[in-house]
Amino acid sequence: MIGGGYVGLVSGACFAEFGTDVAIVEQDPHKLDALLNGRIPIYEPGLDAIVSKNTETGRLTFGNDLAAAIANADAVFIAVGTPTRRGDGHADLSYVYAATREIAKAAKNSLLIVTKSTVPVGTGRQVAQILKDERPDIEFSVASNPEFLREGSAIDDFMRPDRVIIGIDNTSPEQADRATEIMRELYRPLYLIEAPIVFTDLETAELTKYAANAFLAMKVTFINEMADLCEKVGANIHDVAKGMGLDRRINRRFLHAGPGYGGSCFPKDTRALTAIAQDAGMRSRLVETTIEINEARKSQMAERIIAAAGGSVHSKKIGVLGLTFKPDTDDMREAASLPILTRLCDEGAHIQAFDPEGMDAARPLLPEVIDYRQDALSAAEDVDILVILTEWNAFRAIDPKRLRETMRGDIIIDLRNIWKPESFRAAGFKYSSIGRP
Known part of the structure; x- marks a missing residue:
C-alpha cells in the first residue's frame, strides 16, 4: 500500500484484518514515526484497535523502503493524495504518477498495480503507459479500485460495503484474467457476506467514484x-x-x-x-x-449569525460547538467552520470554541484570536451567542437549563438541527435552526 494516509491506512489495516499480509509505505517521516510507535495520525473510530491487532500478528507493517515492500507482493495499491490542482479544478496526479514510476523502477517481476486514490477518467491508462515506458521488460497489470469510505465509519464501510467497484485493464486478456483473480482473492471475505462486487473497465470504475x-x-x-x-x-x-x-x-x-x-x-x-x-x-x-x-451557503450562514446578533457581531462573544466538517473525525478540510468563523473574526467577534477531536487540526487554519476550550460548557461560558457547527453526539445531551445558566446571552443558532426547539425556547432561549419554524 503506497501511502499511509486516511485511505491507505484504513484500507491496509482492513485488508490485514481479512488475513492478507500488507506493507504500508509512507514517506512522511512524522507520520511514519507515529505509525511505527503505535500512534494513529488520524482519528477514525476503531482504527487503532485494528492496526494494533494486525501489527502484533505481523500481517501489517510500516516502512519507507518501497523496493523491500513490493519485493514479494502480488498487488501494489497506490493510495496517495490527489488534491485539487490550483487554477483549473483538475485533480493533481503528480503523486500518483511519481509513485507509479517508483514502483516500475523497483519491480523485479510482474505486478498488479491498483489505483485506490480517487483519480480522473484516463488515469489508469496513463499509469499503464508509464509502467510500459519505464519497464518494457515487465508485464504489469493495472486496475482501478476506488474507495467509498465515509470518515467516521470507514471500518464498517470497508468490511461491510454497499458495493466494491473494480475496473480492470482488458488490453491483454491474459493480464486481465490475472488481475481479476488477484482482486477476487483479496476481497474473498466479502463474498461470504454477499457484498456486491462489480467488475468493469478502468474508465467506468474511475467515473463511478466521481x-x-x-x-x-x-x-x-x-x-x-x-x-x-x-x-x-x-x-x-x-x-x-x-x-x-x-x-x-x-x-x-x-x-x-x-x-x-x-x-x-x-x-x-x-x-x-x-x-x-x-x-x-x-x-x-x-x-x-x-x-x-x-x-455561497457558507457565506449565508455567517450572515445568518450576524443578523441574529442584531446586524453586528463586533465585540460580541460567540461560543462555537464543533469545528470539523462532520462528527467522528478530526478532518478540517473544507469545513464550514473555516469561512464562517474567519468572517465572524473579521467582523470583530470574540470566538471561543470546542471540538472533541478537531482543535489541533483547526488551530493553523483559523484566526489565531480564537479561544479553544476544553469542553462544551466552557465554550458556552458567558457568551452572547452559541452556534452549533458540527453535530457531535456529545452535544445532543446538553441540558438547556444548565446551558442557560452558563451563557450570558440567550441566542442559539443551531446550524445542524441537533436540538428540539421547544425545549430550548422553554429554557428561555431565542433559538433558531435550519428549515424549521
Whole structure:
C-alpha cells in the first residue's frame, strides 16, 4: 500500500484484518514515526484497535523502503493524495504518477498495480503507459479500485460495503484474467457476506467514484435549498426530508440540512468532475451549480449569525460547538467552520470554541484570536451567542437549563438541527435552526 494516509491506512489495516499480509509505505517521516510507535495520525473510530491487532500478528507493517515492500507482493495499491490542482479544478496526479514510476523502477517481476486514490477518467491508462515506458521488460497489470469510505465509519464501510467497484485493464486478456483473480482473492471475505462486487473497465470504475460523490453532494445541496424554502413558507424540513426519504427511490441518507458540505471528497471530487466534463467537450451543469450554491451557503450562514446578533457581531462573544466538517473525525478540510468563523473574526467577534477531536487540526487554519476550550460548557461560558457547527453526539445531551445558566446571552443558532426547539425556547432561549419554524 503506497501511502499511509486516511485511505491507505484504513484500507491496509482492513485488508490485514481479512488475513492478507500488507506493507504500508509512507514517506512522511512524522507520520511514519507515529505509525511505527503505535500512534494513529488520524482519528477514525476503531482504527487503532485494528492496526494494533494486525501489527502484533505481523500481517501489517510500516516502512519507507518501497523496493523491500513490493519485493514479494502480488498487488501494489497506490493510495496517495490527489488534491485539487490550483487554477483549473483538475485533480493533481503528480503523486500518483511519481509513485507509479517508483514502483516500475523497483519491480523485479510482474505486478498488479491498483489505483485506490480517487483519480480522473484516463488515469489508469496513463499509469499503464508509464509502467510500459519505464519497464518494457515487465508485464504489469493495472486496475482501478476506488474507495467509498465515509470518515467516521470507514471500518464498517470497508468490511461491510454497499458495493466494491473494480475496473480492470482488458488490453491483454491474459493480464486481465490475472488481475481479476488477484482482486477476487483479496476481497474473498466479502463474498461470504454477499457484498456486491462489480467488475468493469478502468474508465467506468474511475467515473463511478466521481459520479457517486457528485450525486451525494447534489442531494445535500438540494435539501439545503428545500430548508431555505421551508423557512419562507413555514414548513418543517425534518418532515419534508422524512417524507422524501421514505421513498425507496430516494432514501433517507444525506437528507440533512446544514451549513453546506465539506471534507476531503465532495468539494474536490465535484470540482474534478466538472473539469473532466470540460475536457470531454461538455458541461456538467448540475454539478457546477451544486458547487456554486454550496460555496455561497457558507457565506449565508455567517450572515445568518450576524443578523441574529442584531446586524453586528463586533465585540460580541460567540461560543462555537464543533469545528470539523462532520462528527467522528478530526478532518478540517473544507469545513464550514473555516469561512464562517474567519468572517465572524473579521467582523470583530470574540470566538471561543470546542471540538472533541478537531482543535489541533483547526488551530493553523483559523484566526489565531480564537479561544479553544476544553469542553462544551466552557465554550458556552458567558457568551452572547452559541452556534452549533458540527453535530457531535456529545452535544445532543446538553441540558438547556444548565446551558442557560452558563451563557450570558440567550441566542442559539443551531446550524445542524441537533436540538428540539421547544425545549430550548422553554429554557428561555431565542433559538433558531435550519428549515424549521
